[in-house]
Amino acid sequence: MLVGITILLVFQLIGEVAAYFLGGFVPGPVIGMAMIAVVLKLTGGVKTLEPAHQRTLETSRSILANLGILFVPAGVGIIQHLDLIRDRGFALLAIVLLSTVITLTVTVWVFILVKRLSGGYADE
Template identity: 60%
Template sequence: MLVGITFLLIFQLFGEVIAYYLEGLVPGPVIGMALIFGALIASRRTLIGRLMQPTVPTSHTLLANFGVLFVPAGVGIIQHLDLLAERGLALLVTIAISTVATLIVTVWCYLAIKRLIGGASHG
């Protein structure tokens, strides 16, 4: 399973690198998924194809257990529907404000780092 996860992460990394050079036209994980699909299809009879075979059961295992990640959140919401009804507007406002604040801080950090890197490369 470790070999399969390693291959999945390597292809996601390749996808992220390609997405960087495409300037965000297509998300990196989508590109990585297309690359690994193409590699698995094209290399069935080659050495790379045999090396990549652990990705198939690893992917099946990950997909089979993916729903477990969403169960706790769903159960928590159902158990506390009365709180959601009572404080739903406050929660919505809090989530909206925190999302906007996160975006603002992210952009500020990006611009600050870009200024630092841009200043270092020109100096």
């Protein structure tokens, strides 16, 4: 498992460095994940790299199997503050709904603007 986690962290580090030089346009972990996927795909048939592939896959499966543990603290925090949710639940719900509508509206308008500026959208 140590080899697998090391490989994953090395690719994340490479992704972070690439993201730094790209100006943060794409998050480092996303770049690292894409890079490790490409490397694993391209070197999948190489027999000398098979143990490293296997360890990386085992480590990834182990991390994904225990991913739910990361959500336990958030759930405990919600349960600890049920009184706040009870007292301000309507306001929270209203804020969530309003912010969702605003986000969707802005996303649509930005999409339309970009399509028009790129010449891919013509009004009829």
